[in-house]
Amino acid sequence: MRTVEAIEITKQIKEMCIEANHFLSPDMKKALETAAKQEDSILGKQILSQLEENLEIAGKDMIPICQDTGMAVIFIKVGQDVHIIGGNLENAINEGVRQGYQDGYLRKSVVEDPIERTNTKDNTPAVVHYKITEGDSIDITVVPKGFGSENMSRIFMLKPADGLEGVKEAILTAVKDAGPNACPPMIVGVGIGGTFEKCALMAKHALTRNLEERSSVPYLKDLEEEMLIKINGLGIGPGGLGGKMTALSVNIEAYPTHIAGLPVAVNICCHVNRHAHRVI
Amino acid sequence: MNQSVQIPISKETAKKLKAGDYVYLTGVIYTARDAAHKRMQETLDAGKELPMEIKGNAIYYMGPSPARPGCVIGSAGPTTASRMDKYTPRLLDLGLGAMIGKGKRSQAVIEAIKRNDSVYFAAIGGAGALLSQKIISSEVIAYDDLGAEAIRKLEVKDFPVVVVIDSDGNNLYETAAGAYEKKKDEG
Structure with missing residues (x-):
């Protein structure tokens, strides 16, 4: 012991x-840099470069x-x-x-x-x-x-008959409704299955995953990739001011559920997706 | 179009600003968020004066992190404006010149912006460290007991914002996303 x-x-x-609160993880920084390169909208590009500048100032001057x-x-x-x-x-x-x-x-x-x-x-x-x-x-x-994005998060208690299409629609609905309020480009954490509280907890936990890793479950990996493309086709863009970089990643976790249910939770995080990890 | 705008702002100046304009603000702005708006509403209901002049002035929806010793202010980015929508039309009808925040506004707020030739600017959400450097001075002028939610008088220089809702009621959040979607379909 x-x-x-x-x-x-x-x-x-x-x-x-x-x-x-002062340093983002290397994968988050890299995702923002990649987004700045891929964005077409002029205003969107400008905002993404200011977000990179913001990160530099935060770390250098220790301002959150x-x-x-x-x-x-x-x-x-x-x-x-x-x-x-x-x-x-x-x-x-x-x-x-x-x-x-x-x-x-x-x-x-x-x-x-x-x-x-x-x-x-x-x-x-x-x-x-x-x-x-x-x-x-x-x-x-x-x-x-932060609560700008937390306030835009949702739980949907779908029916089993809604299936995968229902899950996709739920994710898109949450992101569309969040729009500029959630400070895009966002990270979309999704929980599918379990109970009411279990799926919300999975959605939160999904936000802490390294963005360079995809789900180990083949159909969830496909779903993550498909939803990222769909979300980035919405046109919301950085700051909600138009563009293609609306989300940097969609991270999904799943768990066994009841024969009568299909819970889906969507926990949205802004581009300041913060987490620190240590093992004692 | 990039341009500099002085705050306080006249109705004539506000009317010239169009949704999508990139603007640098210089002058004096006041911070107020949820709790300060609630208290301002109670003050007006009681028939008393607001703690600052509202005519032509700008309210920044922001509650900063604490300033480190030797710094003017801590991190200082915008909060979600829609939480203030319930209180906003009344302030606009009293002459509020401009608002700075992030995110969507209600139809009632948009109507009040049109009616009063005001303007809604968005600052970059989540860029609090960068924006703090555009603030030259900060002083709590009311509701000190609200901590981060107190009303602060800020002096800003070249504070970057984008016109989201202009005095004609044009809304960049609606048009920009739509325009981008269309462009993608055509491409």
Whole structure:
């Protein structure tokens, strides 16, 4: 049994909150560079080059890439041979978020109650998704999620008879409705199957996948590629001002579901698709 | 067409701007987002004065990240404008000259823009670091308790925006995507 100090988890989460808000992963940067080369629209090209400039300034001057530094979503996989000592795990995670958002000059965007809406002033609590896995390591992904694109995300409880065509239509509907509001070029995370909450969680998790990897399931890989072409034919373009680069990637996850259902969740992320990953 | 525009803005100037124009704004703008709009509405309902002059001025839908020591402001890009649609026609009828945000507007807002010869600009969403460098000064002038959502008076220089909805009601979000789709079909 390996022991890990709760304070170590706090320290790592703090650093990851700051890192994710100032630096995009190499695959995201590459996708934006490629998009700038492929865009035909003059205004679209201009916006994409300004987004690249924005990333440079963010990293050089340590100014967050986007002022909406998000609500902190944490995916944490804890090996069953790990013993966490010196504190409660969820408290350790929230303390990391608190320190990261305070010391990193990140915006505090969380309100205590959805109706009363008093700001918690330290961006906690985080939204934490736990998974118990084999082994003795702790695998953490920090996803600061902005709400411009989160607000445009959708769940569709389709009928089995709607089939693959229904899924395609659902994805296109969500993207069309999102349009300029979701700060395109966007990343489209899709969950198919499971239950109501499982498909939403898959859609969120799909956003963290390396953009250079496609689904290992052949029909999902085809669907990802087909939907990216269809979305980029909508004409929405960078900033929603017209062009062909509306999405950089469509990432799909699927799970067994019930004989009566076909849930589809579409979680949209703007071009500031942030995530930091570490293994303790 | 690329051009420079001074803010506050006159109706005459606003009328000359057309959807699709790339514009650099220089002058003074005010920030306000969800909570500040709610409070401005309550202020007007109570028959009181707004904390700033609204006539000819521009509201920027933005809540910045905190400034690092020695910096004017933190990351400072636009937020989604449609969340303010409920409050906007009233401000336009009071003389609001321009709005800066991102994303679609309601038909009621578009009608109010036409009626008042105003203009809706989009700034680049998600380019908060770049846009922060176009802000020369920042001062909280009202609703300090709202933190990031307080009303700030910003001095901007060559702040890049695109005219999305002009005073004739032309809407670039509708025409640009449509035009691109058509071009693709023809190609």
